[in-house]
Amino acid sequence: MFHPELRLLRSFAAIAAEGSVTRAAERLNLTQPTVSGQLKELEQAIGQPLFHRTTRSITLTACGTRLLPLVDTLLAQSEVLRHEVEAMQVAGRTQFRLGAAMYTMDIPERIALLDAFSADYPQIDFSFDNRLQSAQIPDLLHDRLDVSVLLGISAPWQGPDASATTIYNETQYPEVLERVVLRRQPMALLVPRASPLAALDIVPRVALHGERIAMLNHEHGSAVTDPIEAFFAGCGADAVIPAEGNALAVERYADRHAMCAVGIGWFPLPPGLVSRPVEGMDFFLDFAVVLGTGANRAARQFFAFAQRWQAARAAGAACAA
Structure with a gap:
């Protein structure tokens, strides 16, 4: 009985697409002997050759031609399955890491926002990163910190090759990071x-x-x-x-x-x-919720909540005025 193995089928499909074992190996980031061995293993399992080989070319046999569309469909479905499982895994994460420097602990907006979020989302936990903001910002940019509440202003960013001293500062963060401002305080x-x-x-x-x-x-x-x-x-x-x-x-x-x-x-x-x-x-400084580039689903739920929470506050202030 034939039990298809995805690693063998991927090598078969890559050889068919590239017309070359060498190029298929490069495409799959494998060695040429590995891809050749996987093709041989698949042909032995099927009991039929899948390619005609000459010194100049490699082409599908009738059996290979018959199998290729089925293999392509199966590989595509395996990718759909992989993405779905990864989405389910991300959806199951109920904790995120929140950057909040110690000197922000008494800011009323921080207290009120976190209390409101905890009341509405009791199933989501978060842990605090109380380092200085200058230490948090690189982690927000490089997928090591989910979200932060930052006291400062956004500023242009020259990209990952820019000098760290131009952007990783205590009250200055890259404007490429998505944010929602909770309060703007004049100096x-x-x-x-x-x-x-x-x-x-x-x-x-x-x-x-x-x-x-x-x-x-x-x-x-x-x-x-x-x-x-x-x-x-x-x-x-x-x-x-x-x-x-x-x-x-x-x-x-x-x-x-x-x-x-x-x-x-x-x-x-x-x-x-x-x-x-x-x-x-x-001159002014903002107090803002700033989303990291690799924020998980729980952190994005927190960020979306902060957006709604702030919009409701702004609407209430407008009505009062």
Whole structure:
């Protein structure tokens, strides 16, 4: 009784399509002796030769001609079966990995979104990756992390061969990654309470001439830091970049030295500082759900839920207004 083996049938179909054992082997990423051996094994199992062989060509026999369309159909159906099984396996995954840096843990949108998702999808579990965002972004791009909630802005990406320092930054991520923005927070100037600037509702640009202003360091990404530095340089201010240049450290530095600072607006202020808008200053950071390139089905369900959740919030805010 004949029991067809797919590996033998694939070699037979490849030889028929290529008209050459050597080219069939290249097509299948096998060695020529392996393909020849598989053809011989298939012919022995059938009891009939499937090809006429000469030094210059290899052509189907009558038996081979009769079998080829049946083999092609069977191989096509095997691919359909493989895809269906893989889809069933993916559908069965009920866990995903969520990137969320520790400093985002108290952001209200993060808390509310995760609570709402857990209530609506109790069968789906997720584990946290609490590393810095600069460590999460490469994993989102290379199928090692399903989805993240990121505090920052999207920026142009030059592709996988670009220098890592141009894109893998703390508040800058590639715009090629699909995202849904949960909140956009304007940046402002943090001013010492005792400063005359604190009495102003909006700080005019000319009032910043000669002011020392603590800035975020360049690890946040040039798309974030360069426009800010250029803006304040245009105001005649003097930029100061502390040794520890993350947002929280910059605010503490400014409070300790009674000087102004760039405030990102996402965290409670030190007691000695107040936030003031500046004339013409238009910078912001988003809090967004960002989907990885290799996100599994459970992560995509979370992302779709975040889209619906945010759309409902936006509609509610519009009605309230």
